[in-house]
Amino acid sequence: MSETVEPRAVNVAILKGGVGKSTISVNLAERLAARGHDVLFVDLEPNGHASVGLGFEEQYQDEGSDDLGDVILDEGKADPQDIIFDTDFGFDILPSTKRLETIEKLVESSNFADVRVRNHVVDPLLGTDYDFIITDPPAYRGKITNNAHVATQNLIVPLTSGGGSVEGFQRMMERQVTPLRNQIGLDILAIVPNRINSRIDHHNNDRKLIERLNQDFPQHLPEFARVDFEEIDNGEHNGDLPKPGIRKDDTISKAYTERKTLAAHDPENEQLERFDELAEIVENGEVTNER
Ligand SMILES: Nc1ncnc2c1ncn2[C@@H]1O[C@H](COP(=O)(O)OP(=O)(O)OP(=O)(O)O)[C@@H](O)[C@H]1O
Ligand SMILES: [Mg+2]
Secondary structure (H helix, E strand, O other): OOOOOOOEEEEEOOOOOOOOHHHHHHHHHHHHHHOOOOEEEEEOOOOOHHHHHOOOHHHHHOOOOOOHHHHHOOOOOOOHHHHOEEOOOOOEEEOOOOOHHHHHHHHHOOOOHHHHHHHHHHHHHEOOOEOEEEEEOOOOOOHHHHHHHHHHOEEEEEEOOOOOHHHHHHHHHHHHHHHHHOOOOOEEEEEEEEEEOOOOOOOOHHHHHHHHHHHHOHHHOOHHHOOOHHHHHOOOOOOOOOOOOEEOOHHHHHHHHOOOOHHHHOOOOOOHHHHHHHHHHHHHOOOOOOO
16 A cells, blocks of 8 residues: 555446447556556456456356355455456456346345445455555446446546547436435546547547537546647647547557557557556546646
């Protein structure tokens, strides 16, 4: 445990598939660990993409051993430590299991359905075994997603341009975040435009997204996503056009197919410093303007 940080759990979530939840949560966990923290990555997606991507397919497929269900449902049957493993990348993982959909149904019909991950995983581990716990929840509304919100109370939202990702964000805010906020605290730590590709001085969907976020949520935007559009449109950028957001970079998807984090696959990759900025935001508990 590092002595200087306030422990924090963070959920990387949006009600929309394929926008980068797993990519961002895995690489955020890696960056936090690289900064000297004890980090647990919790894969709550029934598809198990992140677990398999990090080399935990055996655990994902194995239906015989203890899994999340035994920890959160069967009081005392298993401790979270029993289902946690070391990764090769500096952080620990609580892998997903192909039983997760069944487990979700059982959670649905249990008492205290929304607080089970909090009570049985996050509370016992955060601040004792781990400085930071990062969760990767499903893209659909349900008990597991609710559990992730309640267990972490901190949100990082990945967004891509087009494909209804902004609408997915609005849906999540209206249907999950706002109702939960009326009951418990829930902070947005950052909104992260991902897979951005196009030039920011041309009119296209990427620009539309970045412009909208700078207008509506400047307080949640990392420095790497902030753009002064007046400067751009007045040609004051002196040929040095900003490239906001986490860029679309094939190395990022290649790292995943090679079952590695981005840092392990390509230690010189330019996008790494952006994941580092996210790690800094998680350490601070908010976007700060100090960079
Ligand atoms: N910045 C990026 N550049 C290039 N490819 C990316 C980037 N971010 C994510 N990808 C790729 O896009 C795909 C979807 O990303 P990812 O799996 O992280 O999204 P997800 O939100 O977790 O999806 P799901 O809802 O299916 O779990 C993956 O193939 C991933 O490698
Ligand atoms: Mg995923």
